[in-house]
Amino acid sequence: MSDFPAAFRCEWRKTKRSLGLWLVVVGAFFTPAIVTIARLINHAQLPALYAMDSFWSALWKSSWESMAVFFLPMAAILMTGLIGQLEFKNNGWKQVHTLPLGRSTLFFAKLAVILVLMALFLLLFDVGIYLSAIVPWLILHAFAYPQAPLPLDAFSQQTMLYFVDCLPIVAAQYLLSLHFRNFLVPIGTGFMAWVAALAALSWKFGYLVPYAYTLFDYLQGSANARVAAPLIDVHLLAAAYALAFVVGGYVLFIARRQKG
Amino acid sequence: MLSIETHGLSHSYPNSASGLKDIDLAVPQGSIYGFLGPNGAGKSTLLRVLLGLIRRQRGSVSLLGKPFDTQRIAILREVGSLIETPSLYEHLTARENLALLREIYRVPQTWISDTLHLVGLADSADKRVGQFSLGMKQRLGIAIAVLHRPALLILDEPTNGLDPNGTIEMRELLKKLHRERETTILVSSHVLAEMERLITHVGILAGGRLRFQGTLDALRGAEDARCCVTLRTDDDEHAIATIIEEQPNARRHAHGITLPALAHEQMARLNRRLVERGIGVYELGRRERDLEALFMEYIQ
Ligand SMILES: Nc1ncnc2c1ncn2[C@@H]1O[C@H](COP(=O)(O)OP(=O)(O)OP(=O)(O)O)[C@@H](O)[C@H]1O
Ligand SMILES: [Mg+2]
Numbered sequence: 001m002s003d004f005p006a007a008f009r010c011e012w013r014k015t016k017r018s019l020g021l022w023l024v025v026v027g028a029f030f031t032p033a034i035v036t037i038a039r040l041i042n043h044a045q046l047p048a049l050y051a052m053d054s055f056w057s058a059l060w061k062s063s064w065e066s067m068a069v070f071f072l073p074m075a076a077i078l079m080t081g082l083i084g085q086l087e088f089k090n091n092g093w094k095q096v097h098t099l100p101l102g103r104s105t106l107f108f109a110k111l112a113v114i115l116v117l118m119a120l121f122l123l124l125f126d127v128g129i130y131l132s133a134i135v136p137w138l139i140l141h142a143f144a145y146p147q148a149p150l151p152l153d154a155f156s157q158q159t160m161l162y163f164v165d166c167l168p169i170v171a172a173q174y175l176l177s178l179h180f181r182n183f184l185v186p187i188g189t190g191f192m193a194w195v196a197a198l199a200a201l202s203w204k205f206g207y208l209v210p211y212a213y214t215l216f217d218y219l220q221g222s223a224n225a226r227v228a229a230p231l232i233d234v235h236l237l238a239a240a241y242a243l244a245f246v247v248g249g250y251v252l253f254i255a256r257r258q259k260g
Numbered sequence: 261m262l263s264i265e266t267h268g269l270s271h272s273y274p275n276s277a278s279g280l281k282d283i284d285l286a287v288p289q290g291s292i293y294g295f296l297g298p299n300g301a302g303k304s305t306l307l308r309v310l311l312g313l314i315r316r317q318r319g320s321v322s323l324l325g326k327p328f329d330t331q332r333i334a335i336l337r338e339v340g341s342l343i344e345t346p347s348l349y350e351h352l353t354a355r356e357n358l359a360l361l362r363e364i365y366r367v368p369q370t371w372i373s374d375t376l377h378l379v380g381l382a383d384s385a386d387k388r389v390g391q392f393s394l395g396m397k398q399r400l401g402i403a404i405a406v407l408h409r410p411a412l413l414i415l416d417e418p419t420n421g422l423d424p425n426g427t428i429e430m431r432e433l434l435k436k437l438h439r440e441r442e443t444t445i446l447v448s449s450h451v452l453a454e455m456e457r458l459i460t461h462v463g464i465l466a467g468g469r470l471r472f473q474g475t476l477d478a479l480r481g482a483e484d485a486r487c488c489v490t491l492r493t494d495d496d497e498h499a500i501a502t503i504i505e506e507q508p509n510a511r512r513h514a515h516g517i518t519l520p521a522l523a524h525e526q527m528a529r530l531n532r533r534l535v536e537r538g539i540g541v542y543e544l545g546r547r548e549r550d551l552e553a554l555f556m557e558y559i560q
Binding site: 003006007009010013014016017018019086089090091092093094095096097098099100101102257258259260 | 274308311312313314315333334335336337339341343344345346347348349350351352356359360361363364365366404
């Protein structure tokens with residue numbers, strides 16, 4: 001494991017110019033960009049909006065809706081799939097497995113890169129939310145900077161919880177994308193699991209679907225939530241699922257008969 | 261010392277009757293070992309097994325004097341390989357493809373340019389690999405295998421996709437590595453002719469078994485012993501009876517008689533004896549060595 005930093009750097013270099021990295025950047029700024037454009041168009045309402053006490057939390061809430069329901073699960077599914085697929089697509093596995101590295105180092109270095117990209121995705125999204133508040137103000141210059149204090153602590157804490165919520169998706173997709181040569185298998189499975197999570201939302205055991213936690217996290221906070229209240233803390237459940245999928249993925253990775 | 265040594269190595273794919281059976285491979289240190297066999301013989305499979313990419317079912321593997329099972333990482337540090345199509349990240353440039361390996365092997369930065377130069381890709385170093393031709397990809401595959409200056413190179417059909425000129429360059433490159441870095445090279449191919457001017461040792465694999473293994477000279481010797489002199493007379497039946505007294509390995513065929521290599525004076529004496537017995541000799545020749553024909557016999 002002392003080779004881990006080198007293995008991580010090696011894996012990280014593979015993401016340069018890759019579709020997975022593009023997805024992270026474009027995906028993170030998509031919703032904030034839409035919000036910014038919408039504000040510039042409806043600029044008449046902005047002075048009142050920017051003067052509100054709840055300015056930041058309202059912006060946060062509305063930005064996170066599409067993120068928690070759609071973009072975050074999709075990014076986890078697609079990005080993990082794209083990074084895993086880099087090897088199959090480029091006949092890379094046989095090269096990777098003849099590097100002087102332990103198999104666990106290989107497995108965890110790649111997983112670490114995916115987790116870093118996922119964290120980057122969330123970080124860029126948060127930056128994007130901030131920019132979607134600042135950019136209309138800078139461009140229009142027709143009203144004061146929001147008076148409400150920016151609740152940085154609360155926001156970063158919530159971001160971290162969302163990160164935990166998407167871990168089961170990342171871990172399950174990682175397992176699939178290491179195992180199946182065909183890119184469509186992990187993507188298709190992931191998409192179906194996400195649809196299943198949506199469909200099971202109001203079912204009383206809906207919170208047991210491992211792809212549901214970003215949804216639950218968001219909907220739990222809303223007043224008119226139609227979701228069944230989970231009996232167990234969803235973040236804890238998410239972490240437990242993630243751990244189980246990582247262990248499963250690791251076992252399959254080690255046991256694979258033909259490594260490349 | 262042997263750089264590669266296997267004992268009783270066996271492997272078969274699930275649901276497959278064929279497979280590698282009892283392979284005792286012995287690649288001496290400092291050799292260029294040509295690993296030959298027809299399509300589907302199991303060459304790539306064996307090379308994969310050597311590198312731990314597929315688990316063997318039976319037998320032992322040692323590389324560079326170390327058992328593979330217990331010293332995998334230490335061994336792989338000194339081995340470079342190219343199995344079938346090269347592993348290249350097409351969205352990266354040639355230089356970037358080598359740079360990511362440099363992280364692992366921890367070699368000096370300058371070795372990247374040196375290696376690209378060595379394989380003739382210096383001018384395309386910063387071009388994306390997705391835009392490379394087949395031959396350029398093959399060269400980059402070699403560059404990846406030799407970047408860390410391994411003591412042992414395992415190459416599976418490295419001339420795949422190279423034009424005649426590229427094939428010659430590849431041969432010269434391998435010779436150079438062998439000469440200057442004392443690299444032991446195991447290189448597979450299905451054409452003996454392409455290898456003959458490169459290799460020092462030969463292994464012939466067919467039907468999952470090693471049919472021949474030894475130096476190239478030993479293979480040539482086997483060819484000499486088999487047939488080198490051809491003879492045609494007006495009475496082959498009597499001729500063979502005469503020849504066999506002195507040359508028990510002589511054989512009569514539909515188109516004459518063949519016998520092992522003979523010294524010049526032996527050939528002259530043979531001719532004299534035949535003529536003395538009234539047999540008309542109208543062709544007595546030395547056939548050129550035909551390793552390819554021998555190779556074909558081994559693989560059938
Ligand atoms: N992944 C696999 N699963 C099952 N059988 C396989 C697999 N790969 C190869 N085989 C079979 O194993 C045998 C040997 O294949 P291998 O690729 O080792 O041959 P080869 O000697 O390298 O041939 P070539 O000269 O065409 O490269 C073939 O019969 C092939 O069909
Ligand atoms: Mg092959």
